[in-house]
Amino acid sequence: MAPTLAAAVSSDESITDHLELLAVMGRDFASTLDIETTVYRALTLITRHLNAAGGAVFMLEDEGQTLHCTACVGATDITGLKLPSDKGIVGRSVQDNRGEIVRDAAKDPSFNKNVDKQTGFTTRSILCAPMSVKDEVIGAIEMVNKLDADDLFTDGDLRILEVLSTSAALAILNARLAAALVEQERVRRELELAAEIQRSLLPDTPAADFPVHGINIPARTVSGDFFDFFELPDGRICFNLGDVSGKGMNAALLMAKTASLFRCLGKTIHDPGLLMARINAEICETVTRGMFVTMVGGIFDPDTGTVVLANAGHEPPLVRAADGTFRPIAAEAPPVGILPPLGPDDTFPETRVDLEGGALWVFTDGVTEGLVDGGRMLEASGFKDLINRYDDLPAAGRLDRMIEHFNQNAGLRDDLTMLVIEDNHPHRRPKPATGPDSPGAASEELLILEFPARPDRLKVVRKAVSEAATECGCSTAVTRDMVIAVDEACQNVIRHAYGNTGVGEVVLEIRREGEDVVFLLRDFAAPVDVERIKPRDLDDLRPGGLGTHFIREVMDDVTFLPPPEDGGNLLRMKKKIA
Numbered sequence: 001m002a003p004t005l006a007a008a009v010s011s012d013e014s015i016t017d018h019l020e021l022l023a024v025m026g027r028d029f030a031s032t033l034d035i036e037t038t039v040y041r042a043l044t045l046i047t048r049h050l051n052a053a054g055g056a057v058f059m060l061e062d063e064g065q066t067l068h069c070t071a072c073v074g075a076t077d078i079t080g081l082k083l084p085s086d087k088g089i090v091g092r093s094v095q096d097n098r099g100e101i102v103r104d105a106a107k108d109p110s111f112n113k114n115v116d117k118q119t120g121f122t123t124r125s126i127l128c129a130p131m132s133v134k135d136e137v138i139g140a141i142e143m144v145n146k147l148d149a150d151d152l153f154t155d156g157d158l159r160i161l162e163v164l165s166t167s168a169a170l171a172i173l174n175a176r177l178a179a180a181l182v183e184q185e186r187v188r189r190e191l192e193l194a195a196e197i198q199r200s201l202l203p204d205t206p207a208a209d210f211p212v213h214g215i216n217i218p219a220r221t222v223s224g225d226f227f228d229f230f231e232l233p234d235g236r237i238c239f240n241l242g243d244v245s246g247k248g249m250n251a252a253l254l255m256a257k258t259a260s261l262f263r264c265l266g267k268t269i270h271d272p273g274l275l276m277a278r279i280n281a282e283i284c285e286t287v288t289r290g291m292f293v294t295m296v297g298g299i300f301d302p303d304t305g306t307v308v309l310a311n312a313g314h315e316p317p318l319v320r321a322a323d324g325t326f327r328p329i330a331a332e333a334p335p336v337g338i339l340p341p342l343g344p345d346d347t348f349p350e351t352r353v354d355l356e357g358g359a360l361w362v363f364t365d366g367v368t369e370g371l372v373d374g375g376r377m378l379e380a381s382g383f384k385d386l387i388n389r390y391d392d393l394p395a396a397g398r399l400d401r402m403i404e405h406f407n408q409n410a411g412l413r414d415d416l417t418m419l420v421i422e423d424n425h426p427h428r429r430p431k432p433a434t435g436p437d438s439p440g441a442a443s444e445e446l447l448i449l450e451f452p453a454r455p456d457r458l459k460v461v462r463k464a465v466s467e468a469a470t471e472c473g474c475s476t477a478v479t480r481d482m483v484i485a486v487d488e489a490c491q492n493v494i495r496h497a498y499g500n501t502g503v504g505e506v507v508l509e510i511r512r513e514g515e516d517v518v519f520l521l522r523d524f525a526a527p528v529d530v531e532r533i534k535p536r537d538l539d540d541l542r543p544g545g546l547g548t549h550f551i552r553e554v555m556d557d558v559t560f561l562p563p564p565e566d567g568g569n570l571l572r573m574k575k576k577i578a
Contacts, residue, residue, distance in 0.1 A: 035175050039168070040071040046141065046164050047073050050127070050157050053145035057131075057168075058083075058090050060139050067091060067139070074144070076121040088112045089126055090140050097137050099129035099162045101153050127153040129161040131169035138172060141165045201259045203228055205396070211302050212237055213395040214419040217403060219412035224251035225364050226259040227419045230266070235302065238266045241419045242295035243314065243364040245335075250288060258283060258293050258336065271452050272298045272310040273460070276336065276348040280312070283337040292337040296362050305355045305423035308450050310348040312336045315365050318384070322357040324391070326384050329353065345456040352448040355423035361387060362421075366414030371407045378406070395420050443518070446471065446510040453494045453504040453523070461508060462487055465519075468510045472517050478578050482517065485554040488547040489521055489571060497525035497569060516556070516574050524568040530560045 039057055047055035054074020058067040061082075067090055069081040085091050089102055089110050105111045105123045116123055127143040141161060146153045202216060214227040224244035231237055240262045244251040261279045269275040276297055283293065296317055298309025311317070313335030316328035332349040353360065363383070372378050378386075386405060390398040399418055406416060446468045451457040465486045469479040490506060498504040509520040552558050557574040564570055 035172060035179075036070065038175075039172070040073070042164075042168055042171075043071050043141070044073050046161070047143065050143055050153070050161065051147045052127070052143040052153075053147055054121075055141065055143045058094075058140050058142065060085060060094065060137065067094065076119040078115065078119065081115070083112070089128055090142050093128040093130050094137055094140050097130050097132055097135065099127075099158050099165075101155070101158050102126040102128075103152050124151050125153055127157055127161055129158065129165040131165045131172070133166065133169050133173055136173070138169055141168065201226065201228070201256060201263075203230065208394050208396060209424070211300065211422045211424055212239055212419070213399060213422075214241070215399040215403060215417070217406075217412065217416040219366065219415050220247070223415045223417075224255050225366065225415040225417035226255050227362075227417055228259055228263055229419070230263065232267070232270065232299070236270070237300045237302065237421075238270070238298075239300060239362075239419060239421060240266075240295060240297040241314075241362045241364070241417060242293050242336075243366075243415075243417070245290075245292050245294075250291065254283075254287065254291055254293065254337075257286075258295070262297060266297070270299060271347075271350075271457075272308055273347040273350040274452075276310040276312055276333070277341060277346045280336045280339075280348070281341045281346075284340045287337040292335040294331075294335045300360075300421050302423075305357070306448070306450070307353045307355060307360055307421060308350055309353070309360075310350050312348060313338075315363060315368065317360055317362040318380075318387075319353055319355065320359045320361060320384075320387060324388055347457070347460070349460065350449070350451070352450050354445075354448060355421070357423050359423065360421040362419040364415060364417045366412070366416050367418060369414060370416060371413060372405050373407070375407070395422060444512045446512055446517075447508075449508045449510075451506055451508075452502070453498040453506050454502050455491070455494060458487055458490055461490055464508070465510065469517060472512055472577050474517070474577050478575070481554045482519075482575055485551045485573065485575075486519055486521070488551055489519075489573065492547060493521065493523045493525075493569075497523045497528060512577075513574075515577050517577060519573040519575075521571040521573070522564070522568060527563045527567070528560075528569055 043055050043057050052074070054072070054076065056069050056073075056078060057071040059070050060066070061068045065085055067083045067085050067088075069078050072079045083091060086095055087110075089100070089105070089108060089112075092110050093100055102108050102111070103125050105126050106113075108126075111123070111126075115121075123144050125145055127146075129141055130137050131139045131141060141164070143153065143157075143161065145151055146157070203214070206213065212229045214229065216223060216225055216227060218225075224247060225242070226244075227239075227241040229237055229239040240259075242255070242258055244255045244258070258279065261282055262275070265278055266275055269278060276295070279295075279297075293312070294314040295312045296309055296314045297312075298307050300307045309317070309329070310333065311329060311331040312333050313331050316330045319327045319329065321327070329351055332351070361383075368378055368380050368383055370378050372382065386402045387398075390401045393401060399420065402418070403416060406412065447464055449461065449464050451460060462483050465483045466479055469482050474482065486508070490508070493506055494500060505524055507522040509522070511518045511520070551573065555573045555575050557572070559572045561570040561572055
């Protein structure tokens, strides 16, 4: 009976030792998120408990293709060793998700003798168990050379190692999950902070009768869309709306930078084409490759009901006339951040629009591509229907009602951003082109172009005149003469009316009146003495006066109209279509 009792006592002591080891390992794994240090401590305890000469932990990496030794204890250090996950005894154990004992490693065909050659260590026996929870294998624990008389591991050793490996696997998976949750929470807090910063970049809600209103509904926590508007000292309103390519934090950062640039530069640069070019230059210097911004920026004058805008690759804004009809304004330039500026005078094309009691709608593709009732896309036609349906509501209420139509409960496909500029000024100042000889009802407005009184802007004017003349059916020769004459008239305004200061604005209106093309050139400088602006004799060889002579020679009629009520000068030039 004595031997049996002794064996029982020894067995009880062994079980107690096993349980104590499990408890120690459990406490270690639970007390820290430092997986590497904890795994090394657990491996040390397991190696000592099984009385092995050495031990190693191999973790699966590279989507299960590689076994990486992340911890090692014993006579030789193989930490950092990487093996194919289907090679060697460890690989076999991982692939089969089964523990095994190799009592004579030299005779096992899977044994990798190269490791012993490199380290000088002699591996006689191996004990290996996969670290797995159910069918998920994350690695394996390997013991080498039992420090007993026969150097052999027992079946009991294998069962112990299997239990300890499973315990270690569960602890590692829990630690990974905890670390992922911590990281998730950190990202969530950062995204909320980014979203708060983005919201602070949006303009405050204006008064109900303010002519510009906007709305932004992010599809995710942070948005790649933005809009802004602010009043200039002269009462005009600077506005923009944009959409950054891509999603996530990179898009949010580029959105914040672009919006900040617009507000900062827009307070001093009141030329939308030049402003867009400056923003493009800044973005091109620092933008991550492949990212860009589609953007519309402009200036609205509530006193005249006119908008001057530049469109950089964005969705065509819609001009809604007072009668409910729509007209799109297509982009004439690529998105911001794609093409670096060609030079310091580079600019983006501008479009001038007279709202005439209507409104300008600027929006992102998240609106037209958004899902509404029945899971269908809204599209441009549906967007127009929504605008007309709620036209009787104030702008802010109209935007809110339109947003309600999108299926937000199912998750937005993209950010929803809209901006509306309404011509709702109760007291309208006369249009720049009015005068006693203004065209009647039979005339057709071809173009209104507003530009700063600077020579570098005349290339835009020349292009506009050429396109308008060609559209009217003018011959190449007549078109060329028109371009030169209008260019000369604009230079006279810049040089003489504004004194080459680069300060001031010029408005060119081009109309078709029957068989004539009419050019109305308006400036806002001090009224000139018409009697002194006469062409001189060609034989009088001294500077000045020849440009005026050429203009009168080319055009069929050149007349200074009476100065407008709000000051400035108005020149009318007429040329028959030929």
